[in-house]
Amino acid sequence: MSKISSSHRRVTLSDVAKASGFSPSTVSLVLNEAPLSRYIPDKTKNKISETAKRLGYRPDVFARSLRSQRSQTVGVLVIDLADPFCTLILQGIERKLLPTAYLPIVMDAHNQPQQLERYLEMMIERRIEGLITVANWLLFDITLLEDIDDRQIPTVVVGRDLESPTINSVLVDNEAGGYAAMQHLYELGHRDIAFVRGPRRLGDSRIRWKGVRRFATEAGLRLSPTLIQDLPGTMGSNSGFEGGMRLTNNLIQSAEKFTAILAFDDLTAYGAIRALSEAGRRVPDDCSVIGFDDIPAAAFSTPGLTTIQQPMGEMGEYAAEYILKQLERRGEDERQPYGDAHLMVPTLVARGSTAPNSPAPKKAGKKKRMKP
Amino acid sequence: MSKISSSHRRVTLSDVAKASGFSPSTVSLVLNEAPLSRYIPDKTKNKISETAKRLGYRPDVFARSLRSQRSQTVGVLVIDLADPFCTLILQGIERKLLPTAYLPIVMDAHNQPQQLERYLEMMIERRIEGLITVANWLLFDITLLEDIDDRQIPTVVVGRDLESPTINSVLVDNEAGGYAAMQHLYELGHRDIAFVRGPRRLGDSRIRWKGVRRFATEAGLRLSPTLIQDLPGTMGSNSGFEGGMRLTNNLIQSAEKFTAILAFDDLTAYGAIRALSEAGRRVPDDCSVIGFDDIPAAAFSTPGLTTIQQPMGEMGEYAAEYILKQLERRGEDERQPYGDAHLMVPTLVARGSTAPNSPAPKKAGKKKRMKP
């Protein structure tokens, strides 16, 4: 039973009509379960559906779309498909869309926001009925998305805090995440904690920091300004790694003691680990490292990376559901609340890259300076 | 200049016709540069193209597809989007397709080959003009693809050796890769090498092994059967990691000495590293590990993973080009050679997970037994 369909000539609506002895109109009404089919007796309905099945009829999507002015597609604009963060979100979206009649049209911006306009134009040309943008932390022009939204095409952004006044978004509770990361390190006994924060211009980064600060305040912990580094705002895709490495080197050379690093995201964390390793410091024995995201590599690297897990899959699912809901209530003309952000709860995943602080000395008098 | 298009009402062909003072036919001929437009004077042509541009005319893809029976799309069936191997290939495909008139319709099989048939049906419904299947090492039913090929839809598979008699494919030269991996370890002085091979049923795995054997024979090296482990054929997506871990534990417990592990792929290699680490063996000091693929994580893990790089991007590009070529010469009815496999050259990428063998003891007398 592996043949997909035996005859190569297309079966059209009127083929079914002819074969079943009814008119194309009737066939259409029946197969679409249109309201007008309400008076058509079951006998007719059965006959029609049977012949349709027998002939292997499949409606021509183009004819249908042309007539109905609906494409049955949802645009999915992914900022970078190679970013595992985006990929997992995308898979969540697909999971929700698969059982529906909507086909995702996936476009990959390859980390080049300059071309965003072009992609969106292509999507409009293809008459997408909804738009989901899967963003990583790359900055791009929001006004383009707002344009789409203006056109009555429901739009949502997943993964990033866009801080747009009009566009709804789905993202992780960054503050809770920052808080949890900090708490984890604190509970392991770390008091001298270094930070590699995200770019200042990035909303997500600021909010995570807010969570970190909140925990520190509550715990009565003072954060040393010397131990705070910021990733630059103008970074390519993978340069989180390089940034993390460079900034961690700064930290090491600053000569201020620290026993743990809280990194902006997993890639940054890996950069930190590399830098520490090159400086002869073992993770987690000499220094704990915690990331953010929980990309797949976090599980299979050695040591495993302790991190704040974003529920990427669920975020994608939620976004897809949101769009589907919008599409259902189309025409009701009740616009959803503007600029809403739906926050998902992050989860701490403790792996090998964090460990209790200083198993040896209880008295804090003996400080190991790397360089005087 | 961020507005994508000002007016929300669609501009149709006859709008342009009215505005320019010509008939829809003429406008269509001019804008498509159809053969019949050869007698139309430049004056007319210019006027029409100008008004078209002025009004912001964009042909309706559905109307066009309905009439011309061409969808201007290429189906891209990805076995697992979360697999970085697939992702990078996909990006290569996109790079080549972007400048053309063809839009990729990406479908993700989520590692569930049972649903393949359904996806292919959806693609046929969407009238894809060509099909690129991005395969990882998951086994699936080839006959489905052969069906597509039968329908005059050019088909190609990237990334896997399908061993199909009819379908063309693009993949890495597995034998050369196996050879190079082996050579690398040998040149570092390793003589006692353990292997975690891929599933026996997998063609790629067998060919890699062929390369390994060839080098061993040339170098006069005997391979110990005890040090050869095979991944099971029935594995989920990420279980390469678990498999690698489990089989490496077997190796460790076998008590036969080895100073390097040649793993089937990067994920397997990471499993091996984890197992070694848990057994107290350091990589690369106590044991070198080499992988295959060069997934992104290989670069940012610590130590970096030495591996055989597959040119994933280029493979994708090549596949896309192949399909485009087939589409160009459509109608010429000269079928391409059947079942061709285009081999791409792999590259050794030496990173931190491999190191010269035994800087210390020359005499191999002192064996550390894990358990008797």
Place this chain on the structure above:
DNA sequence: AACTGATATTCAATCGAATTAATAAATATC
């Protein structure tokens, strides 16, 4: 017997563009 309303089915227009056959004017040929 004429009329109403529910039931059952179909006609015909439409979506927007591509394309073939047809027409009209200008020029060339004998």
Place this chain on the structure above:
DNA sequence: GATATTTATTAATTCGATTGAATATCAGTT
């Protein structure tokens, strides 16, 4: 000057499905 030929443009059909208006049948009402 009648007839080809080239140049320039268009009317009309087609792709395949949807849908509002129209028609036809029948049971029930007065």
